Amino acid sequence: MTMTAHTPAILVLADGRAFRGRAFGAEGVTLGEAVFTTGMTGYQETMTDPSYHRQIVVAAAPHIGNTGWNDEDDESRGRNIWVAGLAIRDLSARVSNWRANRSLEDEMKAQEIVGIKGVDTRTIVRHLRNYGSISAGIFSGEAANEPIEALVEKVRAQPSMDGADLAGDVSTDEPYVVPAEGEKRYTVVAYDMGIKTATPRNFSQRGIETVVVPAGTPVNKIKEYAPDGVFVSNGPGDPATADEMVSVVRDVLAEDIPFFGICFGNQILGRALGMKTFKMTFGHRGINVPVINHLTGKIDITAQNHGFALEGEAGVTFDTDFGPAQVTHTCLNDNTVEGVALTSGMAYSVQYHPESAAGPHDAHPLFDQFVELMAAKSPNLKR
Incomplete structure (x- = not known):
């Protein structure tokens, strides 16, 4: 399946909550712990921070990607993206920063990072705030069409962050x-x-x-x-x-x-x-x-x-x-x-x-x- 701007994606939490949106970045499946960040800027530093290993980051800021991606702000020595996935409300339609070398989505595709856009991140952040960080998964393309019950089981089957030696x-x-x-x-x-x-x-x-x-x-x-x-x-x-x-x-x-x-x-x-x-x-x-x-x-x-x-x-x-x-x-x-x-x-x-x-x-x-x-x-x- 060739991914388009309308390729379906779904964020599924281990408690059964699910949020449908559209795919961006790489198409596929990723699992991790859903967490939220309140930073209005700095998504590149966040995504390349090794501390986010095995975590799906939900951005509280509604508009992500406007500063693109550069070759200077990576926080990992190998320039690796460490987040397991990224969930956002709106992806910037254009890059507007003099230091940008490419777009956020280009870099996510290059490093095979699965993302979801067009979801109500305010609701997701409130849910995580009220009930806590939780195992989650992003499923895009054909995987997004599987029954919710099957996707929840896949999410629940992953190792917990509690007790993880990473x-x-x-x-x-x-x-x-x-x-x-x-x-x-x-x-x-x-x-x-x-x-x-x-x-x-x-x-x-x-x-x-x-x-x-x-x-x-x-x-x-x-x-x-x-x-x-x-x-x-x-x-x-x-x-x-x-x-x-x-x-x-x-x-x-x-x-x-x-x-x-x-x-x-x-x-x-x-x-x-x-x-x-x-x-x-x-x-x-x-x-x-x-x-x-x-x-x-x-x-x-x-x-x-x-x-x-x-x-x-x-x-x-x-x-x-x-x-x-x-x-x-x-x-x-x-x-x-x-x-x-x-x-x-x-x-x-x-x-x-x-x-x-x-x-x-x-x-x-x-x-x-x-x-x-x-x-x-x-x-x-x-x-």
Whole structure:
């Protein structure tokens, strides 16, 4: 069947809800967890973020595709689209951006990403908000004509995101180096749980050489790089399955190496300090999430993408094997834990994305904090 502008498609949820629309991108079938993002811009960064692996993204913004697709804003090193599928209201009929090299649909076809357009995304977003993220599937072309009951069964048969160990799917196979811009000041080993390209770029701009290593690399191996600091990135999946990385981070803390983590890295640090995690109802996905720093009282508007979180309360201090720690940040929308740290200052993490190009830059100073921590730990290094 040759796909046309009127090729049928259907988004099917595991609870039996179904939304008919039209196909765009590649024709076929895709399965994943249906989630929504509230970002009005940044669909390219979202789609190439490895943290969205195995997720069908529903865009809350009604008009998608107007800025096309360029060769500069991809968040994955291999320029891969990681979302399982995309559901939108309206697809822009034309591309209007001076940096665009092609259209969103052209890129989705090239990477065989299945999409659906013409659905009432307001209704879908409200449904996910009220009942939670859920297993789903997009079926287009001939597959869209199968009985709904059969499609629901296919959706329900896929593995759940709860308990999914996905970092290995997106992590690098071999270490690689992102050099510092100008004179090198520090070396940071970054664990790739699904790292976004913007993170090493932010390090590079601050004179940091980043050695990106596969998830689970033992500490005795990374010590060969003589790191001044260790970083753990964002990534997909359930942090409750990340026992290997939790053990690695505990070894890092025992070695008294400065530590910084974001998103998945926040959950891993929390677990290393004895905290527990849970699956959120619908998560935080967008570029407009308010977070308060309980140490300073400052509020940042942040970019986020997570469906799991740490259990804890605002400002609480608790004992760990590595000294006292505290919950440093929480979300003003729902009090979700957004940051933890050792009170010694040697390790800290946040749930949001300070590197994110699709969001505001309120959280950029977190990179400078890491530089200051490494400078304090190694005063003989270049400042």
